[in-house]
Amino acid sequence: MNQIELLAPAGDLTRLKTAVRYGADAVYIGGKQFSLRSRASNFSLADIKEGAAFAKQYGAKVHVTVNMLPHEEDLSGLSDYLTALQECGVHAIICASPAIMMCAKQVAPKLEVHVSTQHSLTNSAAANYWKSKGADRVVLARELTLSQLKEVKEHSELPLEVFIHGGMCISYSGRCMLSNHMTLRDANRGGCAQSCRWKYRLYDNGKPIHDEATLFSMSSKDLMGARFLPELMQMGIASVKIEGRMKSTYYIATLVHTYRMLIDELLENGSVSDEKMDWYCAQLAKAENRPFATGFFQGVPKAQDHLYGINGAGISGEYIADVIDYDSEQKMAVLKVRNKFDPGIKAEVFAPHEPPRQFVISQIYDEEDMRLETANQPMRIVKIPSEFPMSKHAMIRKVIDKKRQIE
Ligand code: SF4
Numbered sequence: 453m454n455q456i457e458l459l460a461p462a463g464d465l466t467r468l469k470t471a472v473r474y475g476a477d478a479v480y481i482g483g484k485q486f487s488l489r490s491r492a493s494n495f496s497l498a499d500i501k502e503g504a505a506f507a508k509q510y511g512a513k514v515h516v517t518v519n520m521l522p523h524e525e526d527l528s529g530l531s532d533y534l535t536a537l538q539e540c541g542v543h544a545i546i547c548a549s550p551a552i553m554m555c556a557k558q559v560a561p562k563l564e565v566h567v568s569t570q571h572s573l574t575n576s577a578a579a580n581y582w583k584s585k586g587a588d589r590v591v592l593a594r595e596l597t598l599s600q601l602k603e604v605k606e607h608s609e610l611p612l613e614v615f616i617h618g619g620m621c622i623s624y625s626g627r628c629m630l631s632n633h634m635t636l637r638d639a640n641r642g643g644c645a646q647s648c649r650w651k652y653r654l655y656d657n658g659k660p661i662h663d664e665a666t667l668f669s670m671s672s673k674d675l676m677g678a679r680f681l682p683e684l685m686q687m688g689i690a691s692v693k694i695e696g697r698m699k700s701t702y703y704i705a706t707l708v709h710t711y712r713m714l715i716d717e718l719l720e721n722g723s724v725s726d727e728k729m730d731w732y733c734a735q736l737a738k739a740e741n742r743p744f745a746t747g748f749f750q751g752v753p754k755a756q757d758h759l760y761g762i763n764g765a766g767i768s769g770e771y772i773a774d775v776i777d778y779d780s781e782q783k784m785a786v787l788k789v790r791n792k793f794d795p796g797i798k799a800e801v802f803a804p805h806e807p808p809r810q811f812v813i814s815q816i817y818d819e820e821d822m823r824l825e826t827a828n829q830p831m832r833i834v835k836i837p838s839e840f841p842m843s844k845h846a847m848i849r850k851v852i853d854k855k856r857q858i859e
Pocket residue numbers: 620621622623626628629630631639644645646647648649
């Protein structure tokens with residue numbers, strides 16, 4: 453097995469630190485300028501500097517999306533911004549515009565230039581073209597099967613980055629005008645309104661063809677590529693990327709924690725059993741995903757890989773608390789409540805680089821050691837007995853017995 457980078461998203465500093473603590477090799481973020489997903493771009497230059505310094509302590513890297521397709525008037529301030537990113541300790545920029553790539557090479561040569569998936573890169577000739585223009589890596593289009601990926605890898609002279617998990621565009625990635633058409637918000641300049649996921653009424657010759665309860669939407673199921681990770685590592689893909697800069701801290705922790713364990717097991721043993729792979733997929737399904745499909749890894753998605761009529765994403769309420777301390781004398785864990793929970797429930801704690809561990813929450817106490825019948829105030833500090841130590845930065849979720857769609 454070859455080493456592979458685990459690349460996680462982060463929408464703010466808290467999520468960046470969570471991704472790094474839980475084992476991401478690199479984190480991609482958006483600054484406030486020149487980034488495609490403007491709503492997910494919360495990083496000031498000061499935040500970027502702090503994030504890059506934090507990541508460095510863990511041997512991790514920070515990539516910054518500078519991936520808008522700028523119009524002439526958008527270019528002002530670009531060279532100052534790229535210079536500042538380099539000074540902040542950023543490792544790479546992800547960009548789609550040759551104007552931004554060229555400028556980076558001139559004014560900030562220490563920054564690696566990664567060509568964004570917005571280029572819909574589907575062949576090695578295109579990858580090698582970007583190498584000739586000075587690019588250091590390409591992010592491949594999601595619309596490639598495993599065998600196509602293998603062929604691209606065999607003939608490509610650049611390291612390749614591949615999406616492994618998260619939301620899929622219903623449109624051919626990066627070639628969508630829906631948002632522009634419906635809202636005048638330019639998806640290629642940071643404004644995608646996710647119009648594909650809206651509810652639509654369909655008419656045939658003026659007659660509605662469904663009732664109000666089954667409005668139509670074009671949402672796709674989420675990608676889960678864990679089962680293909682062994683092949684991706686064998687073929688020498690440089691980096692696997694989790695989608696979702698808008699996603700929660702819990703989502704990022706759950707996914708990074710699980711993919712980290714899976715990659716480490718593959719590096720150590722060369723393979724995982726089918727049973728263990730099922731376990732990894734069940735762990736991944738504990739984050740707030742939509743139902744899963746396998747994207748394009750096994751071929752063009754079919755009707756069952758879409759969510760016609762439902763959005764499917766939801767807050768599960770499984771994530772109930774953060775561990776902020778552990779008193780080893782009193783054997784009490786100090787928690788910050790995130791979602792309501794009661795005494796008597798079965799829970800699971802997971803911490804960076806530690807496997808999840810199940811236990812029963814026998815009692816809940818407030819900070820003055822008064823017993824509580826429930827923990828129902830988000831952000832309240834409570835204590836629970838625990839015979840085993842819990843690490844700071846661990847998270848606790850309810851154990852819910854339910855079947856999810858894991859393909
Ligand atoms: S509207 Fe939907 S399909 Fe189009 S870019 Fe946005 S997320 Fe992708």
